[in-house]
Amino acid sequence: MRDVIAELTEEVRELYTADEVPWVIGYSGGKDSTAVLQIVWLALKELPVEQRRKPVYVISTDTLVENPIVAAWVNRSLETMSAAAAEQELPIQPNRLTPEVKDTFWVNLIGKGYPAPRPKFRWCTERLKIKPSNAFIRRVVANHGEAILVLGTRKAESQARARSMEKHERYRVRDRLSPNGNLPNSLVYSPIEAWTSDDVWMFLMQAQNPWGHSNKDLLTMYQAASDDSECPLVVDSSTPSCGDSRFGCWTCTLVEQDKSMTAMIQNDEEKEWMLPLLELRNDLDVVDDRPLRDFRRLTGSVTIFHDQAVPGPYTQESREKWLRRLLEAQTWVQGHGPADVRDLSLVTLDELHEIRRIWVFEKHEIEDSLPRIYEEATGVPFPGGPLDEHMVLGSEDVDILRELCEDDPLHFEMTRSLIAVERRFRTMARRAGLFDELEKTVRRSFYADEEDATQRGRLMLEIREIRKGRSTGEQTEARDEGDGGAAAVEDLTEDAVDAAH
Structure with missing residues (x-):
């Protein structure tokens, strides 16, 4: 193994000093990405300071619904890495990437009503992983003209991975550098592509982590779960879901069950605080979710397939239920979890503000129920000021409106939406488009049932x-x-x- 590492670090130094193209290393905190970063780190330390001239960006994508234990591990690792790189005069720059608020999991599921992801409607990967990493890489390319992605992908991971890597090998423009079909002006370097899982662990156990994070603790974290996989840097939709590994999203419904979180809870009593998360994830993953969803699509249209209406987004009742469950789980974890998760936020305040905005201004739910649900679930007032007073109806007004609509849900929805549209246009100096909006509202809710x-x-x-x-x-x-x-x-x-x- 020592000879292999010596040859590999020498190869890294040759590639690094061959040009001025910056490197971007995908880091998930798992064994493969840790091994790759450790090899690059060791190689650069052997270079004279004057030759460490081009930046090496380390990027870690936090979807904001990562397994909390792994997310905390990665964040601590990035902090340690940043301090160690500065102390050792290495051009390594760690970066934690997150999706835009409008793209987060809870804003789309609870705010817009997107149903839990399925293989045929995998709306999460693009928003949570691909867009943040690709946006960063494109910025690097824009600033430098080109970029080299250093990834921990291995052919032994799966047959599909091996076929994909072998396909790109045929088009290599330089030794060990393959083209990236999804990101122009970027090349891919996979230093450990021929390694087995045993090779990775042997290296990590024999070589001390150069930025001071414990590889033995990493092994312990792996042993606490049932499988031996991790989520690599995701830059395209061909990457398979990794929700059943400890390095996937705890909300992932693209797999039958979250094996790693289940194993963590079963193998360690101190991790039972994650049980509400697992229960919420399992409740999201139902075989038939039609009762939870609107019979209309997001646009308000009705689509027929096999003589049945295709279900649309979650109903208001369902979205409010998911929000309550999420906030209750967060409150329970903060009250019963260990000290290092007492400040854990399963959903951020920025996400809550965006969900509230969508409910009131886009879905016309002008009763503004989010602050009430937040206070009931957490026991504290919602830390956000009032919305536009012209848009929100008080609880008494909502009750009167329901009574006038004789508890007809579609009649109530249409009337409420018409009020919301009129109030939104009331303050406008020019009301162009008012009648179109009113017509859309009527068309959406004129059905009897x-x-x-x-x-x-x-x-x-x-x-x-x-x-x-x-x-x-x-x-x-x-x-x-x-x-x-x-x-x-x-x-x-x-x-x-x-x-x-």
């Missing part, structure tokens, strides 16, 4: 089929018979449209 909406959706589907047929055979026949035939078909479809509305 879900059954009525489904029937109308089926009728509209039939209308489209009629029009589709007319655009082929009927149009030819109409041309043969004159304008009267086309007019008759047009009258038929227009009458059907009128009936549907």
Whole structure:
């Protein structure tokens, strides 16, 4: 192993000093990324200070729903790394990346109502992982013209990984540097691509961590869970989900179960404080979530598939339930967890403010229920000022409105939304678009119920089929018979449209 490391560190030094292209190292805190960073660190230490001329950016993407134990480990490691790099005069710059508030998991699930991710609707990876890392790499490329990504990917991880790496090997522009098909002007260097998992652990146990973090503690963290995998730097959607490993998101529903968190709780009584997180994750992962979701899509339209309405976002009731569960779990963890998680935030205040804004201003839920739910779940007032008083209805006004609508949920929703639209436009000097917004609101909620909406959706589907047929055979026949035939078909479809509305 010593000879292998000597050869590899020499290769790293040759590649590093060959040009002025900066390096970007993906670091998750797991064994593979730790091994790669440790090799680069050891190689650079052997260079004279004057040759350490180009930056090495270490990036770690925190999705804000990472396993709390691993997130704390990575954050401590980045802090230690920053201090050690400065002390040892190394051009290594650690960076913790997070998604924009509008892209976070809870803003999309609780705020917008996106259902829990599924393999066919994997909306989370792009927002939480790909966008933050790609944005950073693009900034490096913009400033320097090019970048080299140093990743801990290994062919032994999986057959798919091996095939992908071998495919890119054929297009290498320099020895050991492969092109990156997703990020222009960037190359990929995988120093340990031929290593096995045993090789990685042998290296980590034999070589002391150069920035002062304990590799033995890392091994202990792995032993506390059931598998031996980690999430690499994600720069494209081809990377498989890693929710069943300790380095995945604790909210991940792309896998059948979170094996690592389950194992951590079972293997260590001191980690039972994570149980509310596991229970919340399991409740998100239901086979049939139709009762939790609106029968309309996010746009308000009804889509028919296999003679059934395709479910849309979570209903207001469901979103409020998820928020309450999340805040209760956070409060329980802060009150019963160990000292190092007493300040743990499962959802940030910035996310809560954005969720509140979406509910009131985009979904027209002008009763503004988030502050009430927050206080009921946490026992303390919501740390945010009042919203626009012209947009929010008091609880008494909401009760009166429900009574006037005779407890008809769709009638209440439409009336409430019409009030919200009118109030939003009231303060505008120019009310262009008001009538369009009012029409959209009425169209969204004019159905009697879900059954009525489904029937109308089926009728509209039939209308489209009629029009589709007319655009082929009927149009030819109409041309043969004159304008009267086309007019008759047009009258038929227009009458059907009128009936549907």
